[in-house]
Amino acid sequence: MGNRGMEDLIPLVNKLQDAFSAIGQNANLDLPQIAVVGGQSAGKSSVLENFVGKMLLDTLPGLRNKLQSQLLSIEKEVEEYKNFRPDDPSRKTKALLQMVQQFAVDFEKCIEGSGDQIDTYELSGGARINRIFHERFPFELVKMEFDEKELRKEISYAIKNIHGIRTGLFTPDMAFETIVKRQIGKIKEPCQKCVDLVISELVNTVRQCTKKLAQYPMLREEMERIVTQHIRDRESRTKGQVMLLIDIELAYMNTNHEDFIGFANAQQRSSQMSKKKDAGNKVIRKGWLTINNIGIMKGGAKEYWFVLTAETLSWYKDDEEKEKKYMLPVDNLKLRDIEKSFMSSKHIFALFNTEQRNVYKDYRQLELACETQEEVDSWKASFLRAGVYPERIMVSSEESSSESFMHSMDPQLERQVETIRNLVDSYMAIVNKTVRDLMPKTIMHLMINNTKEFIHAELLAQLYSCGDQNTLMEESAEQAQHRDEMLRMYYALKEALNIIGDISTTTVSTSLPPPVDDSWLQPKTK
Structure with a gap:
């Protein structure tokens, strides 16, 4: 590389360094530093210039490849900013x-789910x-x-x-209707809670x-x-409709329903007080839980x-x-909530035996812990x-009075209670199935689909009616700064690529001169 090539190279490199400064930190590229070499002999200067020039080339x-890939990555976004005019009303209308x-x-x-951009870290609203x-x-x-x-x-x-002063010979169906209506009325609360949970989501x-x-x-x-x-x-419309569903159930007891056992079968159905379980060893759920109430001396809380x-x-x-650690029959088991400890962030529930037996080894109850309340609710379900x-x-006084009342019941009344009890169980199963x-x-229909239709059909009109469109479409300061930075980087990248093109065409590398033939020099003789 001759002296003339080096003289042309240095200002181009300085321009390239200026372009890289304009690109900023995001470029993350290194540029070789070119130092002006002085005080050297002509031969040494030529060799050094060639070495520096070759390294740069x-x-x-x-x-060039890194700059081009970076330019391509921001080109689509910058295209929107090139002709950007903040006060252009048509742009704001289009953006809105x-x-x-x-x-x-x-x-x-x-809500509906989709095949693209699936979140793998948390459940979507629809899920x-x-x-x-x-x-x-x-x-x-x-x-x-x-x-x-x-x-x-x-x-x-x-x-x-219902019998009053008379001694009843037959089981009164009015007792059945009275009890069923009381039980149906209790469904209103969980129905309203369901609406509230969906609204929250x-x-x-x-x-x-x-x-x-x-x-x-x-x-x-x-x-x-x-x-x-x-x-x-x-919300009010949906809750009103839900309450109407419950009121419809209360309006008429359909004792001719195909799933209702009827009076004839109720007396032979004492075993129906407990719900039928799924047959066999059908797996309902699998997952990690922490056994929380094992003492420190026995290993402490551990996940299984x-x-x-x-x-x-x-x-x-x-x-x-x-490696199976334990198997516990679910017969006679019930659930209870355990108050969350201030020492632990986990949410806990417990299994216990209704017959006062130990559930697991020496433990009266098995405390199971989850990371979130949502997991607890899912396991409970x-x-x-x-x-x-x-x-x-139950309050202990109520429980004891109930016990004494049960023992004082005469056999005929007990049979009638059992009949009504089975009828109520059968009818409430029908009601619960319908409500679920x-x-x-x-x-x-009333909440989710209606909201989707509202967003598609009326949201835009509502936004227009809110007032000044210019105020509504005012950019944040962060967005304006981001746009300016992207434009600056875009033009600096293009400038850097142009300079690199100039360096490639301006700088011509020449081979080193051949070695000097000094064979003719004769050594001096003493």
Whole structure:
């Protein structure tokens, strides 16, 4: 490389360094430093210049590739910014329309599910609502189910009060209707709770979907407000319809229902007080749980792999299920909640035996811990399918009076109570089945599908009616700064690529001169 080539190279390299400074930290590229060499002989200077020039030329292809790939990565985004005019009303209208359409698509994907951009870290809004419908709501229904002793006491009082002063020879069907209506009335609370849980998930889904609108904070806030307000407006309509479903059930006792056992079979059905379990060893649920109440001397709390079937609860060392630690029959087991300890972040529930026996080795109850309350609720719902129900808490005085009342019952009255009890059990199973089927359908129609239609059809009009569109579409300071940085980087990258092209064409490398032939020099003789 001659002196002339080196003179041309140095200013180009300086320009390239300036371009890299303009690109900023995001470029993450190194540029060889060129130092001006002085005080050297002509031969040495020529060799050094060639060496430095060759090193730079060897580096240029790699630099060019990195710059081009970086330019391509931001080109699509910068294309939107090139002709950007903040005060252009048509741009704001177009952006508003795009944002509303994108929000509608994202909301529907979160609820209905989609094959693209699947979140693998947490459940989407639709998946959470599905769990409310098919796990949480059935669990809340069972929690409201009647206490056995209290129910029999109510049936007995109803029979006696219907007979009055007379001695009844036949079991009065009015007692059946009275008790069933009381039990149906108790369903209202879990139904309303189900609506509340779904509303909460819908509102969370709306907030999740508006995160993409961060560049327009006013639009995001207004969109959240409008959609959330619509959901709240639908709440009263949905709850009213749900209460209407319960009132319809209360209006008429259909004792001709094909699934109802009827008076003829009720007397032969004493074994039906406990619900039928799924046959065989059908696996209901598998998952990790921590046994929380094992003492420190025995190893302390430890996590195991649990397998729940219709008849047993087993736990293993790990999810390979090769080393079984214990197997516990689920007969006579019930659930109770354990108060969360301030020393632990885990959520705990316990299994205990209704016959006052030890559940596991020397322990009266088996305390099981989960990381979240959602996991606890899901496990409780699974235990319900295995016939393990929540504990009923009774005041001791009521319990003792109930016990004495049961012992004082005459045989004829006891038979009548048993008949009504079986009829109530059969009819409530029909009602619960109907409610479990209709609740998700009602909420889907009146709440979820209606909200989707509102977003598609009316949200844009509501946003236009809110006021000044310019204020609504005002960019955040962060977005404006980001746009300026991207444009600056884009033009600096293009400038750097142009300079590299100039260096490649301007700089011409020459080979080293041939060695000087000094063979003619004769050594001096002494």
